[in-house]
Amino acid sequence: MNLATVSLAYLRARALNTTLNVLLLALGIATITLLLLATSQFEERMQRDARGIDLVVGAKGSPMQIILSSIYQLDVPTGNVSWKHAQELARHRAVKKMIPLALADNYRGFRIVGTNHDYAEHYGVRLAQGRLWQAPLEAVLGAEIAARTGLAMDATFIGAHGMGAGEREGDVMHETHSYRVVGVLAPTGTVVDRVVLTDVASVWAVHADQYDIKDVARIAELLPDDEKELTALLIQYSSPLAAAILPRYINQNSEMQAASPAYETARLFSIIGVGIDVLRGFALVLILAAGLSVFIALYNALLERRYDLAVMRTLGASPARLMTLMLFEGALLAGIGAALGLALGHVLTELLGVAFKAAKQVAVTGWAWVPEELWLIGLALAVGIFAALLPAWRAYRTDIAGTLARG
Amino acid sequence: MFDLRNLRHAYDGTDVLNVAAWRADQGAHWLVLGPSGSGKTTLLHILAAILTPTAGSVSVAGQDLTALGAHQLDRFRGQHIGIVLQRLHLVPSLTVMNNLLLAQYLAGLAQDGARVREVLASLGVSDKADAYPHELSFGQAQRVAVARAVVNRPKLLLADEPTSNLDDVRCAQAYGLLESQARACGATLVVATHDQRIKARMSNHYELKEQP
Numbered sequence: 001m002n003l004a005t006v007s008l009a010y011l012r013a014r015a016l017n018t019t020l021n022v023l024l025l026a027l028g029i030a031t032i033t034l035l036l037l038a039t040s041q042f043e044e045r046m047q048r049d050a051r052g053i054d055l056v057v058g059a060k061g062s063p064m065q066i067i068l069s070s071i072y073q074l075d076v077p078t079g080n081v082s083w084k085h086a087q088e089l090a091r092h093r094a095v096k097k098m099i100p101l102a103l104a105d106n107y108r109g110f111r112i113v114g115t116n117h118d119y120a121e122h123y124g125v126r127l128a129q130g131r132l133w134q135a136p137l138e139a140v141l142g143a144e145i146a147a148r149t150g151l152a153m154d155a156t157f158i159g160a161h162g163m164g165a166g167e168r169e170g171d172v173m174h175e176t177h178s179y180r181v182v183g184v185l186a187p188t189g190t191v192v193d194r195v196v197l198t199d200v201a202s203v204w205a206v207h208a209d210q211y212d213i214k215d216v217a218r219i220a221e222l223l224p225d226d227e228k229e230l231t232a233l234l235i236q237y238s239s240p241l242a243a244a245i246l247p248r249y250i251n252q253n254s255e256m257q258a259a260s261p262a263y264e265t266a267r268l269f270s271i272i273g274v275g276i277d278v279l280r281g282f283a284l285v286l287i288l289a290a291g292l293s294v295f296i297a298l299y300n301a302l303l304e305r306r307y308d309l310a311v312m313r314t315l316g317a318s319p320a321r322l323m324t325l326m327l328f329e330g331a332l333l334a335g336i337g338a339a340l341g342l343a344l345g346h347v348l349t350e351l352l353g354v355a356f357k358a359a360k361q362v363a364v365t366g367w368a369w370v371p372e373e374l375w376l377i378g379l380a381l382a383v384g385i386f387a388a389l390l391p392a393w394r395a396y397r398t399d400i401a402g403t404l405a406r407g
Numbered sequence: 408m409f410d411l412r413n414l415r416h417a418y419d420g421t422d423v424l425n426v427a428a429w430r431a432d433q434g435a436h437w438l439v440l441g442p443s444g445s446g447k448t449t450l451l452h453i454l455a456a457i458l459t460p461t462a463g464s465v466s467v468a469g470q471d472l473t474a475l476g477a478h479q480l481d482r483f484r485g486q487h488i489g490i491v492l493q494r495l496h497l498v499p500s501l502t503v504m505n506n507l508l509l510a511q512y513l514a515g516l517a518q519d520g521a522r523v524r525e526v527l528a529s530l531g532v533s534d535k536a537d538a539y540p541h542e543l544s545f546g547q548a549q550r551v552a553v554a555r556a557v558v559n560r561p562k563l564l565l566a567d568e569p570t571s572n573l574d575d576v577r578c579a580q581a582y583g584l585l586e587s588q589a590r591a592c593g594a595t596l597v598v599a600t601h602d603q604r605i606k607a608r609m610s611n612h613y614e615l616k617e618q619p
Contacts, residue, residue: 001505001508001509001511001512001518002512005505006498006501006509009500009501009505010500012500013499013500307494307496308496308498308499310496311492311496311498312498312509312513313457313481313484314455314457314484314488314490314492315484315485315509315510315513315514315555316481316482316484316485316486316510316513316514316515317481317485317513318477318478318481319477319481321513400452400457400458401449401452401457401458404448404452404457404492404496405448405449405452
């Protein structure tokens with residue numbers, strides 16, 4: 001027998017009311033938990049994909065589109081850049097490393113990314129099977145693609161032109177040039193999991209008919225340099241100073257456009273952030289409503305219990321103890337609500353992750369934890385205790401003789 | 408056991424209680440008689456250290472109550488005084504057992520399940536230990552209320568109108584319980600009532616006059 005036993009007994013005695021308050025609070029906490037988990041994982045994923053890439057260069061157009069299309073493989077590219085200009089840029093002293101990207105086709109909605117081995121190295125990929133590509137039309141599958149499409153080593157497949165979902169009526173299929181799987185990557189938790197990697201020349205090869213070239217294995221030699229095109233260039237600066245020179249140099253002296261991943265992703269988050277803030281505000285309103293409901297419940301309980309409280313005083317309870325009892329009850333309600341809300345939030349996030357996975361979107365898991373959740377528990381407890389303050393004060397001020405004389 | 412002198416209590420400037428002097432010995436049984444509005448409950452509350460009188464001195468069990476601070480009064484009340492209220496007021500969400508343990512806990516004493524069972528047995532309600540108050544008859548609830556009042560072996564046992572609404576047989580039983588329980592722990596018993604039926608049962612009477 002202690003205050004906790006008494007509080008629990010009271011909460012049990014009002015089971016319906018208690019359940020309602022706990023649920024209300026839990027819903028608010030769950031919503032915020034879901035937002036916290038989803039946004040933190042989304043941001044982390046976005047940052048991981050863009051790590052080490054200082055600048056992306058593409059055809060003139062929206063810089064955000066360049067970032068989305070070439071780093072995250074989400075949007076369509078702004079256009080092509082000439083291979084010759086790219087070679088010139090690679091020699092610029094501000095450029096430490098330049099990874100070329102050629103995007104044109106997809107396999108069942110997964111992009112086929114023509115690049116060089118630097119790209120694989122940049123994302124630190126490990127091969128689960130086979131080897132990296134050595135010749136045009138050799139393909140290495142990201143882990144997710146291998147798992148979803150069931151393509152195995154030495155399997156062949158043909159790409160569909162465009163960046164869309166693929167296999168739609170009327171899509172141009174590059175039937176004459178099929179890819180062969182020479183390797184499968186281990187999961188990296190980055191964008192690489194969702195792309196097919198191949199040589200830049202593969203992308204030229206599947207479009208070789210346009211140039212009347214038959215020997216696709218030697219396409220890189222046969223195709224005139226003027227005809228070679230790339231989609232985007234991922235650039236690493238040679239020094240921090242480059243950030244001040246290179247973007248302006250590119251934008252002013254070429255037909256290309258430079259886009260900073262850091263700046264564009266920050267801009268993207270600030271746009272998405274509005275929506276997240278609205279949801280967060282909504283969740284806070286829920287928590288506030290829960291607080292109000294807890295307050296009303298405790299206040300009614302106080303009125304119902306005024307004789308109990310007076311009797312407890314006659315049994316030797318100090319006013320402070322009655323106050324603690326009410327505060328404890330508020331905190332207990334909030335604690336249960338918070339625990340339930342966190343659990344619910346994690347489960348909902350996991351369900352969301354499963355739904356996202358089905359839609360080939362970013363991976364989100366509910367079985368992760370963010371430090372902000374501790375703040376959430378603190379917030380819930382604060383709301384519970386705050387709601388209990390006035391009832392607790394009234395309990396503190398219980399007039400024993402007056403109450404008993406009336407009853 | 409207790410000693411009241413020049414006691415006066417007023418609400419909003421109107422006197423509701425006047426006691427010139429009243430002494431009782433340890434273990435004595437007293438009846439406080441008087442019509443409604445004569446201040447019986449007020450007197451009981453003052454003896455129980457629930458209410459501080461407007462004027463006068465109160466000493467219970469050798470302790471001057473006016474000299475105690477609020478916290479010491481709470482402690483004193485919990486450990487030395489047992490009260491049976493007219494409406495009993497058991498805590499409805501707790502079992503009989505827990506109602507009695509609560510009395511020990513709030514008094515700052517060790518929780519002693521054996522003592523609780525012993526008291527319940529002496530009042531013939533041991534089979535109700537796990538029942539909730541709403542499951543008890545009035546008679547059983549009254550026994551539990553008496554049990555709660557004596558579980559801490561108080562020096563002073565107070566009862567406010569314990570026999571109103573009871574028939575003659577139950578009235579006699581209720582008194583019997585209070586007397587035997589007070590005797591069992593050597594407590595001074597003070598019963599406030601306007602019930603004339605039990606006047607004959609106790610020899611010590613303190614009559615309160617209706618306030619003018």
